[in-house]
Amino acid sequence: MPNHDDRHAAFLDRVQRGEKIEATDWMPDEYRIAMVKFLQMHALSELMGALPEKEWVPRAPTLARKLSLMAKVQDEVGHAQLILRVAEDLAAPLGKGREELVAELFTGEAKFHNVFHMPAPTWADAGIIGWLVDGAAVVSQAALLTSSYAPYARVLQRVCAEEGFHIQHGESICLALAEGTPAQRQMLQDALNRWWEALLLFFGPPESNSPSAAVLFKYRFRTKTNEELRQKFLTKYVPRIWALGLTIPDPQLRFDEEAGRWVYTPPDWSKLKAIARNQGPLSQYRLGLRRLSYEQGRWVREALLAPAAQAV
Amino acid sequence: MALGAHPRFRVYEIFVQKDHQSPHVWVGSVDAGSAEDAILLARESFLRRDPAVSIWAVEQSAIHRTDYADRDFFARETDKRYRTLAGYRAANAERWRKYRRELLDLERDFVRD
Secondary structure (H helix, E strand, C coil): CCCHHHHHHHHHHHHHCCCCECCCCCCCHHHHHHHHHHHHHHHHHHHHHHHHHHCCCCCCCCHHHHHHHHHHHHHHHHHHHHHHHHHHHHHHHHCCCHHHHHHHHHHCCCCCCHHHHCCCCCHHHHHHHHHHHHHHHHHHHHCCCCCCEHHHHHHHHHHHHHHHHHHHHHHHHHHHHHCCCHHHHHHHHHHHHHHHHHHHHCCCCCCCCCHHHHHHHHCCCCCCCHHHHHHHHHHHHHHHHHHCCCCCCCCCCEEECCCCEEECCCCCCHHHHHHHCCCCCCHHHHHHHHHHHHHHCHHHHHHHHCHHHHHC | CCCCCCCCCEEEEEEEECCCCCCCEEEEEEEECCHHHHHHHHHHHHCCCCCCCEEEEEEHHHCCCCCCCCHHHHCCCCCCHHHCHHHCHHHHHHHHHHHHHHHHHHHHHHHHC
């Protein structure tokens, strides 16, 4: 039996050569813990991401819009289920189950994505979330399709395919508003103004020095930096936003041909610190909604757990 | 080794058959209290859009598996070309070439008939 250091070195060598890791493989605790933390946050973010849009389901302007928004909200909750399933297998040897992974959201031990702490006060916000927030999500998730952890990469294939639908759905809402009345155009422009900083914050600060990020890079779980992902997002979406005749609320924004990169006014990075403490604009409100649905759904979980007793 | 889930839920591996011409294909897993619930959850998780004719739910603990580390089991040390199309195609094409004229004449005869 090789000793732990040899196994660790062999594992590191495997992932750095591009080999994929499966749930049943031996893995260092450092890898397992970092994976659980990342997957838990991704799953909870899918769950929390459904909330800002769910607010618009009862107020959607037409039945067709209501149906497509409901489909999207249901997809997000479905993604949470798929990712939680992968996280559970990883967390089991740490003595952590599904219940804990979900409930740690309420104690603040587990985080949800910074973008879902923001308000969505108008119908245009629902459109911008579908088009640009999901657009940003696909940029970061597509970069993880080659992740070293194979069970997650497999689930992401389905997630990314469905996010593609969400983007089309969001584009459809935004295009309708952009081609609508002056008031509708203004509503879209206001929503873009509200979301622009959040879209830059989405990918995190350019130099992420956090120890947990370093672990993700070391084990080839991720390979693209926050700034690389943000630049990719800007390249894809800035021209589309401009093509609709919308104004991006940053006079400094331009593509630097020589440097081959977008120059932009940095967002207020300190906002991410407040959000990480669940002190963002709607952090507590959304956590309250989540807690309510968790409590109201308790009887369903309990009923699902006791089918044998019911069958008698 | 059994992969864990919530101690009271069981993990079911899900296989979906999209039509009668296709085999059941593994799509993922769900947590459920019973096989019946697992099939219901599988439909909600994996078939919100795609059509299908059948779902299998198999309790994960019932699956016998190979170990990913056991590479020897899947080793391909010997040349397997003698079992494949590629092992013959190029050589056959080369040899058919000298019969080409004859073949064309014959085909023309058949067409005329």
